[in-house]
Amino acid sequence: MSVTRIKKQKSIREQVSAEEWAKRIDLAAAYRLVHLYAMDEMIANHISTRVPGEDNAFLINPYGMLYEQMHASCFIKLDLDGKILFNPTEYDINKAGFIIHSAIHRARHEVDCVIHTHTIAGMAVSAMKAGLMPFAQTAMRFIDIGYHEYEGVAINMDEQERLVRDLGNREAMILRNHGLLVVGASIPQAFDNIFRLERACQLQVTTLACNTEISLPPRKIIEDASHLYQPGVRRKLGILEWPALIRKLDAIDPSFLE
Numbered sequence: 001m002s003v004t005r006i007k008k009q010k011s012i013r014e015q016v017s018a019e020e021w022a023k024r025i026d027l028a029a030a031y032r033l034v035h036l037y038a039m040d041e042m043i044a045n046h047i048s049t050r051v052p053g054e055d056n057a058f059l060i061n062p063y064g065m066l067y068e069q070m071h072a073s074c075f076i077k078l079d080l081d082g083k084i085l086f087n088p089t090e091y092d093i094n095k096a097g098f099i100i101h102s103a104i105h106r107a108r109h110e111v112d113c114v115i116h117t118h119t120i121a122g123m124a125v126s127a128m129k130a131g132l133m134p135f136a137q138t139a140m141r142f143i144d145i146g147y148h149e150y151e152g153v154a155i156n157m158d159e160q161e162r163l164v165r166d167l168g169n170r171e172a173m174i175l176r177n178h179g180l181l182v183v184g185a186s187i188p189q190a191f192d193n194i195f196r197l198e199r200a201c202q203l204q205v206t207t208l209a210c211n212t213e214i215s216l217p218p219r220k221i222i223e224d225a226s227h228l229y230q231p232g233v234r235r236k237l238g239i240l241e242w243p244a245l246i247r248k249l250d251a252i253d254p255s256f257l258e
Contacts (some may be wrong), residue, residue, distance in 0.1 A: 011074070012024075013072070014074035015086075016086075018048040020052055020059075022060065023059070025030035025051055025256070026036070026049070026242075027113075027187060028070045028071050028246075028257070029245070029256055030113070030115070030190070030191050031067045032067065032196050032249050033245055033249065034189060034194070035066070035068045036249070037095075037195060038119075039119050039194065040066070040068075041117070042066065043047070044094075045061075045116050045117050046060055046061055046101060046115075047060075047113065047115045048113065048114050049113045049114075057078065057085055058101065058102070058105050058216035060094075060097055060098070060101060061075065062087075063091050063094040064092075065091065068253075071258045072256065073208040074088065074089055076089065078093065079103075080105060098118075099157065100163060101116075102151075103161075103164050104164065107157055107164040110185055111184070112184065114182075115181070115185045116181045118178070119179070119201070120205075123179055124201065125174065125201040125204055126175060126179060126180070132174060132200060133199070133204055134216065134222045135167065135200075135204055135207050135216070139204065140222050140226045140229070142172050142196075142197055143226045146167045146170045146172065148162065148174070148176060148177060148181075150177040150178055151175045166182070167183070171183055180194065180201070185231065185236070186238070186239070188238035188242035189236055189239065189240060192237045204220070
């Protein structure tokens with residue numbers, strides 16, 4: 001009797017470059033951190049990052065997995081036209097995720113990572129006519145923030161042009177009646193942006209709930225403070241924090257590395 005040997009399937013790590021694998025680990029970490037800091041919404045929303053050495057390709061989450069389930073091997077690679085280049089899962093992508101992320105990656109070549117969230121505080125501020133207000137130092141960082149009017153669920157290609165126009169060259173944008181969006185020159189920088197912007201929104205909701213007179217510094221002080229938080233003015237925000245965040249995740253559950 002002959003026995004047919006079953007060929008062991010290659011791991012995802014063996015099928016991608018070392019640079020892409022490292023990026024996949026950081027992307028998985030970003031998803032886990034968004035969950036850890038309660039910025040996720042079940043399987044909704046998305047974080048994407050460029051594939052190293054492939055200008056026309058990016059990685060995004062499989063639509064059907066929770067953020068705390070993301071790991072380095074699960075991400076789907078697609079090009080800017082929506083063609084799936086590599087899908088190691090049984091899931092598809094979120095069409096709205098493709099519309100939003102491909103538009104930004106195509107238009108902003110310096111952007112490595114895009115993060116979009118639907119938090120309670122972020123959605124609350126997105127519905128406020130005044131927008132984000134500089135109530136404290138954390139919020140002053142984002143005094144130059146984009147605003148994109150709500151056009152319904154983002155599944156129409158023609159919205160891409162307006163998304164890119166409203167973001168401009170900024171790092172953050174509020175999607176009116178929708179949520180928050182940030183970009184960064186790296187995954188650590190983008191995560192720092194969404195963490196700080198979320199805190200600014202939480203601050204605003206809490207402050208307004210106090211129903212008391214609000215004190216603000218002079219506009220010049222606000223602008224000077226904001227300048228100090230811009231990319232590269234003092235340091236690239238998020239880079240120093242990232243190794244500590246990775247250690248935190250590794251202590252909680254190292255499966256994001258798989």
